[in-house]
Amino acid sequence: MAGTGDAHLRQGDEILLRVEDLVVEFPAGRKGRVHAVSGVSFDVAEGETLGLVGESGCGKSTTARALIQMPRPTGGSVWYNSQDLATMSAGEMREVRPDLQMIFQDPISSLNPRRKVYEIVSEGLSVWGNKQGAFTEGRVDELIEAVGLDPRVAREKRPHEYSGGQCQRISVARALVLDPRVIICDEPVSALDVSVQAQVLNMLEDMKERYGLTLLFISHDLSVVKNISDRVMVMYLGKICEIGDGDLIFDSPSHPYTNALLGAVPDPDNPYTDTAELLEGELPSPINPPSGCRFHTRCAYAQDVCRTDEPQIQQVSDGDHWVACHFPVQRETETQVEVAEKPAPKAPAAPPADSVDDSAFAALKAHRETNLR
Numbered sequence: 001m002a003g004t005g006d007a008h009l010r011q012g013d014e015i016l017l018r019v020e021d022l023v024v025e026f027p028a029g030r031k032g033r034v035h036a037v038s039g040v041s042f043d044v045a046e047g048e049t050l051g052l053v054g055e056s057g058c059g060k061s062t063t064a065r066a067l068i069q070m071p072r073p074t075g076g077s078v079w080y081n082s083q084d085l086a087t088m089s090a091g092e093m094r095e096v097r098p099d100l101q102m103i104f105q106d107p108i109s110s111l112n113p114r115r116k117v118y119e120i121v122s123e124g125l126s127v128w129g130n131k132q133g134a135f136t137e138g139r140v141d142e143l144i145e146a147v148g149l150d151p152r153v154a155r156e157k158r159p160h161e162y163s164g165g166q167c168q169r170i171s172v173a174r175a176l177v178l179d180p181r182v183i184i185c186d187e188p189v190s191a192l193d194v195s196v197q198a199q200v201l202n203m204l205e206d207m208k209e210r211y212g213l214t215l216l217f218i219s220h221d222l223s224v225v226k227n228i229s230d231r232v233m234v235m236y237l238g239k240i241c242e243i244g245d246g247d248l249i250f251d252s253p254s255h256p257y258t259n260a261l262l263g264a265v266p267d268p269d270n271p272y273t274d275t276a277e278l279l280e281g282e283l284p285s286p287i288n289p290p291s292g293c294r295f296h297t298r299c300a301y302a303q304d305v306c307r308t309d310e311p312q313i314q315q316v317s318d319g320d321h322w323v324a325c326h327f328p329v330q331r332e333t334e335t336q337v338e339v340a341e342k343p344a345p346k347a348p349a350a351p352p353a354d355s356v357d358d359s360a361f362a363a364l365k366a367h368r369e370t371n372l373r
């Protein structure tokens with residue numbers, strides 16, 4: 001299956017997770033297929049945070065679940081510690097699973113309402129086993145304290161007696177009890193109040209530092225991803241658009257879709273609003289994705305070749321910055337974008353409702369200024 005290439009994959013011992021040509025399809029109707037993820041390749045180095053961003057329905061959660069083989073992907077490889085998880089038996093996978101933990105969007109419904117919080121945090125040990133014998137009761141106390149909660153209260157209370165932000169802290173402690181190396185965070189702050197989002201992001205960064213974690217951080221909100229990620233991967237309709245160093249991508253977004261997402265962030269100081277063409281129309285159906293570049297039906301710069309030939313990932317500059325576009329945007333100054341040989345863009349339309357959250361952007365900007373790189 002034609003993917004968007006793997007030129008951006010890195011070599012080296014520090015690569016902890018390497019995904020090659022991942023394909024996930026679901027049956028749809030009698031003969032159809034949902035092409036949820038189509039030939040996606042990326043890697044994550046130990047201790048790194050890779051931010052995965054894109055509109056709702058672009059395949060972020062499906063990619064995340066395919067990493068932990070839930071369900072097993074239709075095609076491709078998921079290399080972890082030099083082993084391909086996609087070809088492991090269920091028994092072998094059970095040995096590896098504690099290393100790879102997931103945190104979900106809705107913290108309250110992801111916790112068992114009938115159990116006390118302390119039991120929820122420690123129950124992974126009985127399900128998965130205590131791989132190093134290191135997690136004693138005292139260590140469970142330590143983890144609950146580390147995420148900012150009182151272990152004595154956690155012994156008495158159930159999840160519904162905690163707020164959404166506190167429940168997400170409980171989810172993090174529950175994931176940490178298995179001493180994981182990788183945590184996949186699927187929209188972990190999207191369901192939280194804006195005022196709480198920054199606190200939970202800070203807590204996640206603290207836990208990453210303290211326990212030497214590697215993070216895959218998923219969000220539809222660019223401002224959240226920008227704050228927390230070392231590298232960023234932008235997805236559209238099951239494909240990678242742009243991937244690389246977060247600073248390079250946010251300083252100089254090269255894919256028209258990344259530019260459109262950034263331009264849609266409603267912030268008075270947004271440097272992209274004058275230059276990025278806003279998104280038109282809806283995300284096409286993944287049952288019958290557009291030919292060539294899947295973004296061509298919404299791209300203000302699409303030309304004939306975009307409708308027939310799928311763009312392969314290519315390096316944008318000397319740095320760690322890669323884009324899958326026949327006509328990458330070249331941002332020459334902070335306020336001027338030049339697109340070689342492109343027709344004048346069509347008039348912009350309103351962005352999709354869930355592409356950005358302006359209040360979150362403001363709060364997280366303040367958070368970035370005070371806390372993060």
Ligand SMILES: Nc1ncnc2c1ncn2[C@@H]1O[C@H](COP(=O)(O)OP(=O)(O)O)[C@@H](O)[C@H]1O
Pocket residue numbers: 026027034035036054055056057058059060061062063286
């Ligand atoms: N189990 C499933 N069966 C059929 N279609 C699915 C299933 N899971 C996800 N999809 C579809 O795959 C696409 C990608 O979904 P998802 O990965 O959840 O996107 P995101 O997390 O980016 O919002 C969507 O069109 C979604 O409807």
Ligand code: SF4
Pocket residue numbers: 255256257293294295296297299300301302303306311324325326327328
């Ligand atoms: S210019 Fe062409 S290849 Fe690039 S994003 Fe637009 S449609 Fe895709």
Ligand SMILES: [Mg+2]
Pocket residue numbers: 060061062186187
């Ligand atoms: Mg999702």
